Amino acid sequence: MTYRIALIPGDGIGRPVTEAAIEVAQKAAPDLLETVTFPWSCETYLQTGRMMPEDGIETLRSFDAIFLGAVGWPALVPDAVSLHGLLLPIRKAFVQYANIRPHRLLPGVQGPLRKEGFDILCIRENTEGEYSGAGGRVHVGTPDEVAVETSVFTRVGVERILRFGFEQARKRRGKLASVTKSNAQKYSMVFWDEVTDQLAAEYPDVEVSHYHVDAICARMVMAPESLDVVVASNLFGDILTDLGAAIQGGLGFAASANINPSRSAPSMFEPVHGSAPDIAHLGIANPIAAIWSAAMMMDHLGEAVASARIMAALGATTAQGIGTVPGQDRTEAITRAVLAALD
Numbered sequence: 001m002t003y004r005i006a007l008i009p010g011d012g013i014g015r016p017v018t019e020a021a022i023e024v025a026q027k028a029a030p031d032l033l034e035t036v037t038f039p040w041s042c043e044t045y046l047q048t049g050r051m052m053p054e055d056g057i058e059t060l061r062s063f064d065a066i067f068l069g070a071v072g073w074p075a076l077v078p079d080a081v082s083l084h085g086l087l088l089p090i091r092k093a094f095v096q097y098a099n100i101r102p103h104r105l106l107p108g109v110q111g112p113l114r115k116e117g118f119d120i121l122c123i124r125e126n127t128e129g130e131y132s133g134a135g136g137r138v139h140v141g142t143p144d145e146v147a148v149e150t151s152v153f154t155r156v157g158v159e160r161i162l163r164f165g166f167e168q169a170r171k172r173r174g175k176l177a178s179v180t181k182s183n184a185q186k187y188s189m190v191f192w193d194e195v196t197d198q199l200a201a202e203y204p205d206v207e208v209s210h211y212h213v214d215a216i217c218a219r220m221v222m223a224p225e226s227l228d229v230v231v232a233s234n235l236f237g238d239i240l241t242d243l244g245a246a247i248q249g250g251l252g253f254a255a256s257a258n259i260n261p262s263r264s265a266p267s268m269f270e271p272v273h274g275s276a277p278d279i280a281h282l283g284i285a286n287p288i289a290a291i292w293s294a295a296m297m298m299d300h301l302g303e304a305v306a307s308a309r310i311m312a313a314l315g316a317t318t319a320q321g322i323g324t325v326p327g328q329d330r331t332e333a334i335t336r337a338v339l340a341a342l343d
């Protein structure tokens, strides 16, 4: 049995970290992965006027999983064009509504909080909300200009992501934090609170807390160990997971899985970070976030042993102090250390 994986390295550090992650995954699961690389990126846009071919989504549909590095090169292509042309349509078209982002410290990583023992699973709604793309601008460039960006929250969308969160909480420490801003946003977020309470009745074994997004930001810094599963909307989840990355040592450590729980289409795995143009040519991108994402992919494919081996190799690497200090070790050296730890 082999799995067909679509690789989209993308832009900037997306390329070296994808290469590292796949090399590690191939070694952890010899002969199991058959990869096809799609060089879709901002360069593709400059050459063709599109981030991916018109039939790009259909091309990806037949794969067992997608692995993506990072998309975006704002000096050449506006971010709103590149991201709405590649990453965001994949999440939406393949109904990858659950974006799972774990935040915990690997052994030996000195997070800025110098605080260990937290294990947060952020679950971000990934297909609607603030990223619906609905809106517009009028009187552009005039003093009367108005820009509107409409958030769309559907009962189907809110219920399924919260239910996913409750199920995860049940498998973990039984705690769910539901994140809103329902003190200021009186339609969508009050609706989100109501759905949370309706589902809570079905999960009496899960302890539910409601947090406003500002308050949970402070809690993630001050008392991260008090949190278990955190469920948030698309934008709030995006922001919270860069904060989560920061408390786990930096963006080089934060992994993610864009999951289609019904498996009606492929899921996609990618680090939380972007293309990092500031360090893209220096050879110092930390590949750990991407390698961790590859471990999440193996787990999703049903290869729990290979996934656990990758996570153990990451832990063995950071425990030796390799890859733990931003900029200190080269991508290549960190990758070699992880590969060696697999032996």
Ligand code: NAD
Pocket (backbone or CB within 6 Å): 013, 069, 070, 071, 072, 073, 074, 079, 083, 087, 251, 252, 253, 270, 271, 272, 273, 274, 275, 276, 277, 278, 279, 284, 285, 286, 287, 289, 326, 327
């Ligand atoms: P970024 O995540 O690319 O970088 C933020 C900071 O973190 C930078 O200083 C960078 O050097 C550092 N950093 C990120 N990943 C690192 C790693 N693995 N190792 C070491 N340092 C790392 O965010 P940004 O600068 O806001 O965005 C750059 C581009 O990437 C933009 O075009 C943005 O839209 C895009 N982006 C894409 C994705 C994605 O494809 N999933 C995610 C975030 C941002």
Ligand code: IPM
Pocket (backbone or CB within 6 Å): 072, 083, 238, 272, 274
């Ligand atoms: C992420 C990224 C993307 C998002 C951007 C690049 C559109 O920040 O995956 O966290 O906001 O979803």
Ligand code: MN
Pocket (backbone or CB within 6 Å): 238, 239, 242, 272
């Ligand atoms: Mn983000």
